[in-house]
Structure formats: structure tokens, C-alpha cells
Amino acid sequence: MVVxxxxxxxxLKELVEARYSAPDRPKPPTKIIHKIVRKSVEENGWLFFYQYNDKRKNDRRLSYGGPQLPKEKKERILSQVKRDLKRGNLPGRAYWHTAMSHMGPYPKLVIDQVPLETKNIDDERLKxxxxxxxxQSKGLAKPDSAAYKRIxxxxxxxxxxxxINRENR
Incomplete structure (x- = not known):
């Protein structure tokens, strides 16, 4: 595996150009607004998403790539990713799986640029x-209680x- x-x-520019370079494919969008995020799906490995904006068609959407999924599951993942992007929960870094041959002539790359401290901070935030x-679910957070102070x-x-996370990225 080449890293x-x-x-x-x-x-993303290279990927999109490679994707549209075949003669039977449409021309690439004029402007790419990218946000590559990572989502792991147990049975399918990594998925990747990118957002682009085509001014000619006034078209703005998240594109999906990766193993084919049932429509409901795909929609659920996309809505989850959109929600996470709005909240700023996901690092704008890329984890690319090498098994992309079905998507066309993509370069087979694996990018791993998430600094370790960023990952550790994300884990700490989740905890x-x-x-x-x-x-909160136990209903212990009454004013002046220890639970309230802990919150x-x-x-x-x-x-x-x-x-710290903002400074690292």
C-alpha cells in the first residue's frame, strides 16, 4: 500500500480530474468546495465524501464514493455526515481506502494526516x-449538587x- x-x-483536484478524464464522462465541476471526512462502516471499510459546487448548474451537493450500499443506509450516513460537518465534529482530513477500482481511474492513495494529538483530543471529548x-440521564444535575458542578x-x-483542536488543524 502506497502512502x-x-x-x-x-x-481532491487530482481525484476529480481523474474521475472525469475518461471520454464518456462529463466535464468536472468548475469550482470544487471540498470537505473530505472519514466515516468507517464495519462491513465496507472506509467511505469518502466530498462536497463540490458547480456554478453553471447552481448545483451544490455531497458526492458519495465507496462500496455500494443500500439506499436507506447511504442516506442515513450522508445525513449523519452533513450533521457532523455542521457541528464541526469531523476532522477535515482524508482516509482513503485503496479499493476504489470500481469508481473509475482513481489514483490508489492512502492519506493519513491526522496528528496523533488531534485524535487523542477527539477521543477525550467523546468521553x-x-x-x-x-x-443528565440519571437526573442528578440539581443546582448546587456535585453532579451539577461536574457538568x-x-x-x-x-x-x-x-x-487546542482548532490550533492543531
């Missing part, structure tokens, strides 16, 4: 959020982690 490191924009949900402490920790 190369490229900037996301350059990578804090689940602890907060657990406290406000979690909020502060989450803000600090978000700040």
Missing part, C-alpha cells in the same frame, strides 16, 4: 460528552479541548 501525503485540495449525558467543569474542559 503519500498531499494537501487535501490538491488531492467527556458521554459522562455528561450519563449524569459545568466538563463544559470548561470541552471548550479548552476545542481551542
Amino acid at each position: 503519500e501525503q498531499l494537501s487535501e485540495m490538491k488531492l 467527556l460528552k458521554s459522562e455528561k449525558r450519563r449524569i 459545568s467543569q466538563i463544559h470548561k474542559e470541552l471548550e479548552g479541548l476545542s481551542k
Whole structure:
């Protein structure tokens, strides 16, 4: 497996050009607004998504690539990814699976540019959020209680982690 490191924009430009380079394919969009995100699906490996904007058609959508999925599952994943993008939960980095031959003449690349500290911070944020949900679900968060103080402490920790994450990206 070849691992190369490229900037996301350059990578996406190459991928889109390769995708549309065959004579029977349409021309690539005039402007690409990219957001590559990672989503793991147990039985299918990695999926990838990119967003582009075609000014000629006033067309803005998320494109999907990867193993073929049932329509409902695909829609569910796409809605989840859109929601995560809005919340800023997913790193704008790329994990590319090599098995893309069915998608056309894509270069077979694996990009892994997520710094380790970013990944660790994401894991820490998830732990804090689940602890907060657990406290709230038990109904323990009464004002002046220890649980209430812990929730406000979690909020502060989450803000600090978000700040570090923004600096790392």
C-alpha cells in the first residue's frame, strides 16, 4: 500500500480530474468546495465524501464514493455526515481506502494526516460528552449538587479541548 501525503485540495483536484478524464464522462465541476471526512462502516471499510459546487448548474451537493450500499443506509450516513460537518465534529482530513477500482481511474492513495494529538483530543471529548449525558440521564444535575458542578467543569474542559483542536488543524 502506497502512502503519500498531499494537501487535501490538491488531492481532491487530482481525484476529480481523474474521475472525469475518461471520454464518456462529463466535464468536472468548475469550482470544487471540498470537505473530505472519514466515516468507517464495519462491513465496507472506509467511505469518502466530498462536497463540490458547480456554478453553471447552481448545483451544490455531497458526492458519495465507496462500496455500494443500500439506499436507506447511504442516506442515513450522508445525513449523519452533513450533521457532523455542521457541528464541526469531523476532522477535515482524508482516509482513503485503496479499493476504489470500481469508481473509475482513481489514483490508489492512502492519506493519513491526522496528528496523533488531534485524535487523542477527539477521543477525550467523546468521553467527556458521554459522562455528561450519563449524569443528565440519571437526573442528578440539581443546582448546587456535585453532579451539577461536574457538568459545568466538563463544559470548561470541552471548550479548552476545542481551542487546542482548532490550533492543531
